Amino acid sequence: MTSTTKTNIDLLIIGSGPAGTSTALHLLKQDPTWAKRMLIVDKAIHPREKLCGGGITHLGENVLADLGYTIEPSNVPIKEVRLKYEDRHYSFRGDPVFRIVHRAEFDHWLVKEVEALGGNISQGEGVTDVELLEDQGHVQVTTDRRVIRAKTVIAADGSRSLVRRKLGINDGHYVARLIETLTPETTETSWEFKDGVAVFDFTQMTSHQLQGYYWDFPSIVEGKTFMNRGVFDSRAQPTRDKADLKQTLSDSMSDRERELDSKSIKGHPIRWLNFRSTLSRPHLLLAGDAAGADPLFGEGIAIALAYGKVAAAEINAAFAKNDFRFKNYKWRIFRNGVLFSVVLRVWVAGYAYQPHNPGYIRIGWSIARFVLRLTPWSRPNFVPVRKPTANG
Ligand SMILES: Cc1cc2nc3c(=O)[nH]c(=O)nc-3n(C[C@H](O)[C@H](O)[C@H](O)COP(=O)(O)OP(=O)(O)OC[C@H]3O[C@@H](n4cnc5c(N)ncnc54)[C@H](O)[C@@H]3O)c2cc1C
Incomplete structure (x- = not known):
């Protein structure tokens, strides 16, 4: 044409x-x-x-279920989503909490x-x-x-x-900044793979002035297992100084005994x-x-x-x-x-x-851990996804 x-x-x-x-x-x-x-x-x-x-949560899976679909491509079912701040964490549990495709x-x-x-x-x-x-x-x-x-x-x-x-x-200014990298991992080298755990680490909010978090997502790419590691900077407060994303990713990975290969970093915004x-x-x-x-x-x-x-x-x-x-x-x-x-x-x-004052964030994390216990997200057998409808 x-x-x-x-x-x-x-x-x-x-x-x-x-x-x-x-x-x-x-x-x-x-x-x-x-x-x-x-x-x-x-x-x-x-x-x-x-x-x-x-990462596809039940919100997305339910849209597909209402159309009559279940996710067919290979994926990692996440049984625990761990939200971390310094030495505190609380977890959403489910079967699965979400899937990684x-x-x-x-x-x-x-x-x-x-x-x-x-x-x-x-x-x-x-x-x-x-x-x-x-x-x-x-x-x-x-x-x-x-x-x-x-x-x-x-x-x-x-x-x-x-x-x-x-x-x-x-x-x-309504745009978040993200960078990510993949590191080859197995169930032996990474407990998150073995246990189906995705980590969202908010420690960087105070250590690196990040308006977001660092993530570890166990993933399968073309049949091989990798950890998808990245940094999300929401820029929800657009007038504040920008965090150094590469440094934040590099430091977060060193905490996990992984070295960042700068050439492997890729970035893209989310509006x-x-x-x-x-x-x-x-x-x-x-x-x-x-x-x-x-x-x-x-x-x-x-x-x-x-x-x-x-x-x-x-x-x-x-x-x-x-x-x-x-x-x-x-x-x-x-x-x-x-x-x-x-x-x-x-x-x-x-x-x-x-x-925020780190002390307040730590208190917030303790409250969240308590409140979560009162919800279905504290049960490992909780299934948040609806069954697909017969005809879509
Ligand atoms: C690093 C990173 C990590 C993320 N992680 C997650 C996550 O774990 N979970 C989650 O829910 N979301 C995540 N997101 C957000 C998610 O990727 C997007 O929100 C999602 O892809 C939006 O879907 P979309 O269909 O709107 O756009 P896209 O998926 O971006 O699709 C847009 C399509 O338009 C096409 N296109 C663009 N320009 C043109 C043109 N001029 N002509 C013709 N075609 C064009 C492109 O080729 C593309 O196929 C992440 C984003 C980034 C950057």
Whole structure:
């Protein structure tokens, strides 16, 4: 196809990460005719690398369960999530508390499920320009192959969203910084693997002025076992000085008798939700990281899957009423349990990542340990995930 080729379509989804594929799966499960009315484009070709810890909580698994899916790609079930501050810790327990997937494999699986329902995904096709032509009733999207005129567009193109940039939707500082590295480990070299434990270490909040935590996630990458180690800096207090992420990662790893290979570090931002920000324009919705995720823990996979559900409902309502202004999108986001929890997390992060006296944090950790005992998350046999529905 040449750049002058023109395609007209009811819905164009830009990006086939969890936000884009979840939107497609929700639409296709509700109405199979969407297979002919919708196109997904992604500049990458699956299985594509996506920098990520790969932790999927029950919130994400339940979105998939309601669509009729259980996670098929290989994963590490985490039985204990240990939240640490200096010498104190408390743990969420469950069967499992969450799962750790390899994103290349997980996202590829979702892509194949969309294709199995007849969805058309054009991989290796990058969007280069976006123009809202409201008076003509469509969005004009230019890719490196053609021009697409879409009645509606879902921008699910991640934290560095080109769509946001092209439309001048700018939220300034609402971006968390993350870096990560993988170290080869086995059940012999690392107890976290043997016991299925993921660690979130908040000690660095005071030792390195980090507005976040260091993590250890046992992971399987292409059949081999690795510890996914990284640092999450929420920047929930954007005016404070930035922590030195590389030094924080290096020091945290030395505490665990591991040496950081600087060449192995990779970094990527997570945009966090600013509810006052623009999340839609006429004929266009933002979803997943392009809209905003969680600044408290940096959770984004479950959030992206939930955006898919809400965006699909909004698209169906728009076509039913022939009204593409998307005035109710924020309200729908607010009413979705998972996304409402993100709104709350934005508020909590603003408080939690202020500078605190270490003594108060230690007291907070002791209180949390006590309170947790009163919840189902203290039981190792607690199953937070719903059973998949028969028909999705
Ligand atoms: C280091 C790190 C660790 C993380 N760990 C976790 C974790 O453990 N658990 C968790 O829940 N979340 C985690 N996250 C967050 C999570 O990765 C994201 O929130 C999630 O991937 C968002 O999904 P998405 O579909 O919105 O975007 P993405 O997964 O980023 O997908 C966007 C897609 O759009 C495509 N695209 C981009 N630009 C264009 C273009 N111009 N044209 C066409 N296609 C385009 C990309 O190729 C990509 O496939 C982590 C993030 C980072 C950076």
